[in-house]
């Protein structure tokens with residue numbers, strides 16, 4: 317979004333034409349934008365660990381290098397080492413079998429908040445029961461219709477034929493210079509946001525319990541009971557009973573944060589702005605298909621992000637009362653709106669073979685640039701505990717990660733935080749979230765671009781090609 321025109325915000329450029337120097341700390345009042353603030357959209361960093369560095373999940377995740385990057389960027393990308401092969405013929409066969417019957421496909425409607433069409437509410441329609449083939453055929457047809465509309469509309473002419481990577485010549489992709497890559501990816505993002513009002517509904521095969529990974533995969537095995545997380549040995553039943561979490565369908569468990577989910581994307585299918593349940597880490601692996609495009613905000617700017625998100629929502633009857641309304645996963649924001657208010661936003665195009673990690677209390681959102689298959693799970697480590705204890709709760713839905721569970725984990729792995737939590741709780745105060753370092757804007761602006769990486773996995777989902785005329 318341009319900073320010119322009838323913006324309700326103060327000018328970002330001083331009258332002498334020079335930018336205003338930004339302060340070194342983020343707004344003391346959450347959501348107050350920073351005078352002089354327009355920031356550029358930057359790439360998140362890409363890590364290329366050796367198999368040896370990668371194989372111990374927690375050691376790698378908690379290494380100084382990764383932690384530093386996580387606090388700074390909120391989201392990071394890892395090019396998984398070639399020795400790590402998450403699939404084989406058998407896992408593919410199992411996956412195909414599990415996707416054979418009709419699947420509940422999510423329907424997403426995009427409702428712009430105002431005429432600038434830079435932020436949206438995503439409303440959920442009734443889920444549709446479709447087989448994978450029906451879902452892919454229908455989304456492909458819609459995609460072709462969208463292209464036809466773009467061709468007919470003069471102001472959208474420049475968005476026609478923004479190629480999906482899979483349709484590009486592999487060689488051309490490899491030969492791209494960083495500048496060409498940047499321009500192409502920026503077009504992909506532009507097309508997505510500009511077409512939200514034309515393609516005002518999308519379908520997404522999201523949140524299917526399941527895994528596409530080999531059962532004998534030795535590390536980063538998302539569905540393994542031994543995935544090294546602090547939630548692993550919780551005596552859930554006892555805690556649930558002690559805290560009265562017994563629902564109609566039995567004892568409440570933390571399945572949602574302990575088991576992986578599959579995501580079968582189509583063009584424009586979207587994940588709204590959110591942090592994880594209990595503000596955990598998440599790990600997301602793209603098995604196959606077109607890139608998943610991400611936006612992420614480092615957690616030091618999360619409160620400012622929340623305040624801006626609240627400002628963007630129309631002040632009607634539906635204005636959210638809930639202090640944690642973003643947990644409802646129904647808000648989509650153009651990164652420029654945030655950047656113009658001085659909130660740092662990073663992006664990446666995740667390709668097959670890439671693992672994206674989101675950090676505790678780091679907002680993230682994005683879309684699929686075509687048909688693809690991703691798998692994600694939550695991760696809990698010792699350094700996450702204070703974030704888990706501080707996580708804001710949504711009052712309108714059952715809590716997927718009650719704080720009593722986090723407290724139980726803290727008693728075992730971080731007694732000091734557990735004690736602070738108890739004192740705060742007895743005093744009716746929230747647990748104080750850890751203080752986080754802020755990156756100075758100069759350093760932000762100097763963040764380097766990362767290199768693209770070619771996908772290396774065999775195709776599982778093979779949608780037909782989009783028509784080219």
Ligand SMILES: O=C(O)CCC(=O)C(=O)O
Nearest residue numbers: 579587598599600690692
């Ligand atoms: O792929 C998706 O739709 C969800 C991505 C996400 O939010 C995550 O992996 O944490």
Ligand SMILES: [Fe+2]
Nearest residue numbers: 591592598674
């Ligand atoms: Fe997420």
Ligand SMILES: [Zn+2]
Nearest residue numbers: 638710711712
């Ligand atoms: Zn809520």
